[in-house]
Amino acid sequence: MKRKLPLIITFIIGSIVIISEFIPHRPFGTISGNLEEWFLIISGFAIILGQLSLFKVNFLKIKFKQxxxxxxxxxxxxxxxxxxxxxxxxxxxxxxxxxxxxxxxxxxxxxxxxxxxxxxxxxxxxxxxxxxxxxxxxxxxxSFIARTVESNLLLIAAVLVMLGNTSMGSALTGWLPPSLDFLHLPRVSEFIMKYPNTAGQRAIMIGAGLGLIGSSLRIILGIERSYLGGK
Amino acid sequence: MLHFFEVLGVWLAALFTFGIYSFLYKDNPFYKVSEQIFVGLSAGYWFIYTIYFILIPNLFLPLSENFGANWIKLIPAILGIMMLLRLIPSIDWISRYPVSFVIGTTAGVFFLRYLKSDVINQITATMINPFNGGDWVVVLGQILLVVGTITGVIYFYFSKKHEGAFGVTAKIGIYFLMVSFGAAFGYTAMARISLLIGRLQFLLGDWLGVITP
Incomplete structure (x- = not known):
């Protein structure tokens, strides 16, 4: 009862939230709306629990003169x-x-x-x-000791982005003719942020997103149950 | 009196600013006191914020103004109180029920949110014709975007050994990730330095009055 009921609650609540996305009609739509409101209230209590726990931990440290x-x-x-x-x-x-x-x-x-x-x-x-x-x-x-290709890329990207965002970077390449405008440091910085950086971030997001979806499914199906504690 | 408290506020801020910066020399009591005040005030601030901006408008007000229409909110209130029982070791297992509720909702919401925003939307945004764009800089950028995303995702596939053509592709993915980390580092460093400049402006302007803000 102490472990099985929480697992059942997690399964039912998680399933309702997911189903309501695909069937946004009664009763799922209404239940899902209520659940989100309840979630906010319980999360509020969870924040208070955190503060009270901080109080308790500090109080015990003082009591036992740690x-x-x-x-x-x-x-x-x-x-x-x-x-x-x-x-x-x-x-x-x-x-x-x-x-x-x-x-x-x-x-x-x-x-x-x-x-x-x-x-x-x-x-x-x-x-x-x-x-x-x-x-x-x-x-x-x-960390910026340039030993490998990877660390070189990291170093160059960081320096270009930092320079491109300062007035010094702008002044350094301000003399370039319009035909070489793409080498102007603020533009180089913008290019790095817009394309290779977005590509890397996007790969990380897709990877992390897939990981999160897998973890969510494991929790809803009761495979991952570490949140219930050790006992 | 008002002026006194204004000046006191500036002096308190300056004092604690120096308290935190004293850590640059070494860990010392002045820093530790400032740090603990930060922790205490931060916890206190979030405690009050939670009560005034989450619990009162979403729970206490609806229940006190129209109990008949909002009695169902007693359920999350009871679950919330059960959550607080975690502080009593002998009955802390009761908090598993509200925790399972929060975990279930979070898992369901995250499943949908990340499926849409981090997977489907990102894949959709990558499915572009890189040669549509006119300017050669844009075309080059779009090619890098498509190649970087695909090779980056391949790098995160660990069920197959990274060797041969697959290994080369994964290696290219690492290069893109490194550029991304470098750019993120540059941006973070800039943000921190701008905060540092803000602190110096406060000390030299608001506190000492040497510069005009």
């Missing part, structure tokens, strides 16, 4: 502060349990939740991703 536990206090405090602000005064477009908090908006310029979002979260997020620029540069130095 290595670096004070940092997990910081995680929990920032989580609780963000959630409390959101629950009490809501977000830009929604009211919280204390309403819209107009007096707070008059003082700090935003709702507390949005204040934290715009002044801390957004900046932290952008900085975290921009940090990758440095690591990409060092990774490129190591």
């Amino acid at each position: 290595t670096n536990w004070p940092y997990y206090v910081v995680t929990l405090v920032s989580f609780v502060v963000m959630v409390s602000f959101g629950v009490f005064w809501g977000t830009e477009s929604s009211a919280g349990i204390f309403g819209h908090g107009y007096s707070i908006i008059a003082t700090i310029g935003d709702k507390p939740f949005d204040y934290l979002f715009y002044n801390v979260y957004q900046h932290l997020s952008a900085t975290m991703f921009s940090l990758l620029a440095f690591f990409i540069a060092s990774a490129a130095y190591r």
Whole structure:
């Protein structure tokens, strides 16, 4: 019952979604519409489960005073502060349990939740991703050592695309006569993106798409059941 | 007071920007605190987003405004609560039912979506006459597109050993994949560098006021 019923549910739900694509009439069309709405709601609970799980894991690390536990206090405090602000005064477009908090908006310029979002979260997020620029540069130095035809192609394509997207690339080949316009770096970059890159991406998409279709079928037919856990 | 909080916001942003960049020197407490604040705020943000923009409009509002017409939404609500039981180890098996529902729907939706967008549509887009196009650059590009897609797909066929004519074709496929990876790398590097420029503009413009944004 603990394993068979979930497998049956997966089979029935998956089959209904697929059948409704080919028979978009009652009852399949209606059932499929409802299922998609239910999926959204249950996914919402799944996201909340993720956040609560993060809270639990961090709480246990603090409780048992694991290595670096004070940092997990910081995680929990920032989580609780963000959630409390959101629950009490809501977000830009929604009211919280204390309403819209107009007096707070008059003082700090935003709702507390949005204040934290715009002044801390957004900046932290952008900085975290921009940090990758440095690591990409060092990774490129190591991986772009042109030893084989393949690594040469990778290197040349990357350099041409990068140069073609900067004003420097445009200036480098700006002197070319109109008859040699196809060698103008922005045009070369555009050519690479439009044709060989699309060809490679398309091959990957077809391969991955076929793989996903196979995996979906395995899940619906109950062959793949790792999502049920080990026991 | 308003001005004070505006200035405080800019200083907080600058402080955390330096906190993250301090990792470039080495892992340090300043970075770790900034990182954990990012994790906590991020989790908190998505928690609130889920409640206000998914659960309230799709579940709580319909149930509270017109229960008679929307009572069926109690089923996903119960399944959702069953999902949360995963946090209690002794009864975590109950969460398998909502998980199987989500997995079943996802498998069905993915089956259809990827069959259409990633397989049928991509094959259709590749079935072109490469010589239709006028400009020789376009014709060359279209030939590369058709050859690259076919050889690339052949490379992903692992049920036959890559040797002989099949091996040569697969090798050509690898070349196209490498160009594609290089282009993707170039684009990603550009995107990250533009983010870095954004951060520098913030520090030099909004924070220090040395440049005008």
